[in-house]
Amino acid sequence: MYFIHMIPGIRMTAPSHLSALTTRNNRLFTLLLERELKKTGLRSGQVPVLQALQDGKTLNQKALADFADIEQPGMTTLLARMERDGLIQREPDPADRRSTLVTLTLDGQRKSRNIVPIMEHLTDTALKGFTPLERDILVTLLERINSSLKSQL
Amino acid sequence: MYFIHMIPGIRMTAPSHLSALTTRNNRLFTLLLERELKKTGLRSGQVPVLQALQDGKTLNQKALADFADIEQPGMTTLLARMERDGLIQREPDPADRRSTLVTLTLDGQRKSRNIVPIMEHLTDTALKGFTPLERDILVTLLERINSSLKSQL
DNA sequence: TCTAAATACATAACATGTTATGTATTTCAT
DNA sequence: ATGAAATACATAACATGTTATGTATTTAGA
Numbered sequence: 406m407y408f409i410h411m412i413p414g415i416r417m418t419a420p421s422h423l424s425a426l427t428t429r430n431n432r433l434f435t436l437l438l439e440r441e442l443k444k445t446g447l448r449s450g451q452v453p454v455l456q457a458l459q460d461g462k463t464l465n466q467k468a469l470a471d472f473a474d475i476e477q478p479g480m481t482t483l484l485a486r487m488e489r490d491g492l493i494q495r496e497p498d499p500a501d502r503r504s505t506l507v508t509l510t511l512d513g514q515r516k517s518r519n520i521v522p523i524m525e526h527l528t529d530t531a532l533k534g535f536t537p538l539e540r541d542i543l544v545t546l547l548e549r550i551n552s553s554l555k556s557q558l
Numbered sequence: 559m560y561f562i563h564m565i566p567g568i569r570m571t572a573p574s575h576l577s578a579l580t581t582r583n584n585r586l587f588t589l590l591l592e593r594e595l596k597k598t599g600l601r602s603g604q605v606p607v608l609q610a611l612q613d614g615k616t617l618n619q620k621a622l623a624d625f626a627d628i629e630q631p632g633m634t635t636l637l638a639r640m641e642r643d644g645l646i647q648r649e650p651d652p653a654d655r656r657s658t659l660v661t662l663t664l665d666g667q668r669k670s671r672n673i674v675p676i677m678e679h680l681t682d683t684a685l686k687g688f689t690p691l692e693r694d695i696l697v698t699l700l701e702r703i704n705s706s707l708k709s710q711l
Numbered sequence: 712t713c714t715a716a717a718t719a720c721a722t723a724a725c726a727t728g729t730t731a732t733g734t735a736t737t738t739c740a741t
Numbered sequence: 742a743t744g745a746a747a748t749a750c751a752t753a754a755c756a757t758g759t760t761a762t763g764t765a766t767t768t769a770g771a
Contacts, residue, residue, distance in 0.1 A: 423681045424587040425606075426700045429627060431584035432728080433707035434577040439729085450757055453578075467719060474582060479758050481721060486756075503719040503766045528576045533706045535699075543699045546692060547579045553686045554586035585758080592759085603727055620749060632728050634751060639726080656736045656749040
């Protein structure tokens with residue numbers, strides 16, 4: 406059981422358009438993330454793939470789509486671009502001829518090492534002035550929303 | 559000054575990838591919003607335009623882009639689709655020949671009346687189980703994040 | 712065993728958004 | 742009054758994601 410004291414800015418008003426807030430939130434995040442990633446030759450959509458395949462791991466495209474939480478066709482086109490850009494390799498799965506195994510190239514491995522510091526810096530920027538408790542409350546509330554929305558799918 | 563008692567689920571852990579959370583959040587919002595809007599023949603991107611032009615208002619494309627908080631080319635292509643679909647009309651501004659004035663068609667006005675209830679229902683779904691205080695805290699924290707991120711642009 | 716269902720991937724068509732760039736018009740300072 | 746800068750819009754090229762649909766392979770049940 407936890408208590409919050411003095412969260413600055415609390416107004417006790419009805420939420421302004423929550424979806425407009427989260428849309429704006431996400432676009433700002435993506436914009437700044439793209440800006441940082443650009444220096445290393447990466448794009449925002451590639452981040453989950455690079456993280457899932459770190460340390461030489463191998464996954465098929467379905468597993469990557471599940472990890473990134475996007476639909477399969479989106480992952481297929483994303484991986485096609487990443488292969489074109491030399492970040493990943495695709496090879497047929499000998500154990501299941503429907504399946505394609507994906508691994509990072511050496512260049513993909515090298516570039517993926519920039520992601521964690523970039524994400525940490527971005528998170529710090531976003532949560533500037535937040536107390537640790539406020540950070541946890543935010544994450545908790547967002548996860549509750551995501552759970553509520555997901556249950557409506 | 560306000561206090562929170564017993565926010566369920568608080569874990570006191572480091573935030574999991576905040577941008578992944580907000581990205582997921584926004585995609586879920588958009589998905590459910592699209593699903594509801596589909597019944598009325600609208601799309602999620604059209605919502606800010608329809609709201610800005612309610613009650614017969616007239617705005618040029620730049621003002622609409624500012625209102626929707628997107629770049630001008632995005633608004634141009636959005637309005638082209640909305641004109642194609644009969645939701646808006648565009649006419650040259652007689653006072654400034656660079657400018658195009660946008661108004662809702664009768665069909666656009668009629669359909670736009672569905673937006674508020676849909677958005678309210680979606681917000682209620684997302685914030686199911688939230689106390690009024692939790693709603694306010696969420697909005698406050700999101701607005702603080704947006705402000706921090708915006709200052710980095 | 713063999714057929715029906717499930718699974719993995721690809722492709723097409725599209726919406727939504729971004730940067731980069733070009734054109735026409737307006738504004739403003741000298 | 743005019744030339745430079747600012748403004749409004751359009752277009753192109755692209756990334757990211759969605760649904761709908763098709764193909765090939767694997768799995769599972771009668």
